Amino acid sequence: MDDGAHLEALEHPIPEQTLRRIPLYHQILAEMQARGEAYVSSRHLAQFFRIDDTQVRKDVSLIGYKGKPKAGYSILGLKKAIEEFLGINYENTAILIGAGRLGSALSQYPGLAQYGLRLVAIFDNDPARTGSVLGAFTILPMESLQRVVRSFDVGIAIVCVPKDAAQSVAGRIVSLGIKAIWNFSPTQLAVPSDVIVRSENIALGLAILSHYLKRRKKDDSAAAATARQNPPQKLIEILAHFQPKRESLVQILEDTQKAFGYVSRDSIGHISDFLNISRESVLETASFYPVFRMDPPARYRISLCRGENCARKGAVEFLEAIAKELHIVDGETTPDGLFSLELVPCRGLCSDAPTVTVNEKVLDVKTVDALVRELSALAHSQNPS
Numbered sequence: 473m474d475d476g477a478h479l480e481a482l483e484h485p486i487p488e489q490t491l492r493r494i495p496l497y498h499q500i501l502a503e504m505q506a507r508g509e510a511y512v513s514s515r516h517l518a519q520f521f522r523i524d525d526t527q528v529r530k531d532v533s534l535i536g537y538k539g540k541p542k543a544g545y546s547i548l549g550l551k552k553a554i555e556e557f558l559g560i561n562y563e564n565t566a567i568l569i570g571a572g573r574l575g576s577a578l579s580q581y582p583g584l585a586q587y588g589l590r591l592v593a594i595f596d597n598d599p600a601r602t603g604s605v606l607g608a609f610t611i612l613p614m615e616s617l618q619r620v621v622r623s624f625d626v627g628i629a630i631v632c633v634p635k636d637a638a639q640s641v642a643g644r645i646v647s648l649g650i651k652a653i654w655n656f657s658p659t660q661l662a663v664p665s666d667v668i669v670r671s672e673n674i675a676l677g678l679a680i681l682s683h684y685l686k687r688r689k690k691d692d693s694a695a696a697a698t699a700r701q702n703p704p705q706k707l708i709e710i711l712a713h714f715q716p717k718r719e720s721l722v723q724i725l726e727d728t729q730k731a732f733g734y735v736s737r738d739s740i741g742h743i744s745d746f747l748n749i750s751r752e753s754v755l756e757t758a759s760f761y762p763v764f765r766m767d768p769p770a771r772y773r774i775s776l777c778r779g780e781n782c783a784r785k786g787a788v789e790f791l792e793a794i795a796k797e798l799h800i801v802d803g804e805t806t807p808d809g810l811f812s813l814e815l816v817p818c819r820g821l822c823s824d825a826p827t828v829t830v831n832e833k834v835l836d837v838k839t840v841d842a843l844v845r846e847l848s849a850l851a852h853s854q855n856p857s
């Protein structure tokens with residue numbers, strides 16, 4: 473069964489995408505709070521995910537929190553409401569099964585406690601491991617599982633066993649009354665419908681990372697060399713407004729993108745030098761938020777409204793025409809760097825629907841043919857031959 477659907481079918485009748493965004497809102501709010509900010513608007517939060525601000529308001533109302541008209545959301549209030557919603561304020565007792573490399577590393581991860589997870593025991597069925605010490609724990613044999621689960625009122629089991637053993641371990645956990653499994657084994661677990669399973673597909677994650685690293689390797693080595701040179705004046709001016717603290721990172725990235733139109737590899741190097749943190753950690757944050765672009769903007773930046781009125785009046789046909797003519801979809805740029813496409817929320821220009829802009833200028837086109845003519849004229853103005 474798909475884990476997302478599974479989660480949705482349980483206590484929270486909340487869409488999976490919302491559930492995924494909620495911890496990210498928490499992270500953004502924590503960073504803003506560390507910078508001493510007090511209020512945030514739904515529009516500001518929306519831009520991190522490239523979603524409509526009405527979607528943010530929907531997400532927040534599902535948490536059961538209300539903002540103040542004009543002021544927006546209290547950062548402290550919303551953060552607390554999220555903590556309450558996610559149960560971060562309550563301690564959940566967890567056990568970990570499988571003390572191999574992954575299990576060992578996870579058991580030492582300080583973020584577990586940060587999110588209210590109290591690890592009470594680690595188990596393994598390998599006699600070579602049981603009895604040995606891992607951090608604050610002595611690895612216990614599987615025979616002790618029932619006693620520990622009953623004694624400590626365990627709520628969550630973290631499963632890090634090999635694929636072949638995962639299903640039988642899950643069966644055992646479920647028979648002891650545990651209702652939440654965090655599964656790191658590369659297999660889907662079949663469990664009763666009242667048990668929540670969250671699976672982490674590490675193999676898939678690694679495949680994506682490896683593809684990403686392959687694409688970026690060349691750029692990164694060039695950027696590492698240029699990062700040793702001085703930053704451009706504009707970036708020096710941006711950095712001058714900040715304390716060299718990790719909490720400033722998101723705001724620095726925002727200002728950098730505003731100034732240059734994107735966050736270049738060079739900028740990432742300079743920012744990491746300024747904050748005295750690794751390039752990887754700057755890159756990780758920049759890639760984490762869809763709002764940050766790491767490639768230069770195209771010469772013609774097409775924005776197409778994905779609001780309801782525009783969709784009814786032909787935006788979908790426009791989208792298809794752009795895909796057919798330019799071979800790009802939302803978030804992509806043509807290989808020659810001439811055109812990019814971004815789907816944007818309603819801009820309040822519904823009377824002109826469907827709304828399409830190029831470099832922020834509204835195009836006066838109402839039919840697909842007119843749009844295609846405009847695009848072709850732009851392409852030829854760049855390439856007159």
Ligand code: FES
Pocket residue numbers: 777778779780781782783817818819820821822825826827
């Ligand atoms: S729905 Fe497109 S501008 Fe309002």
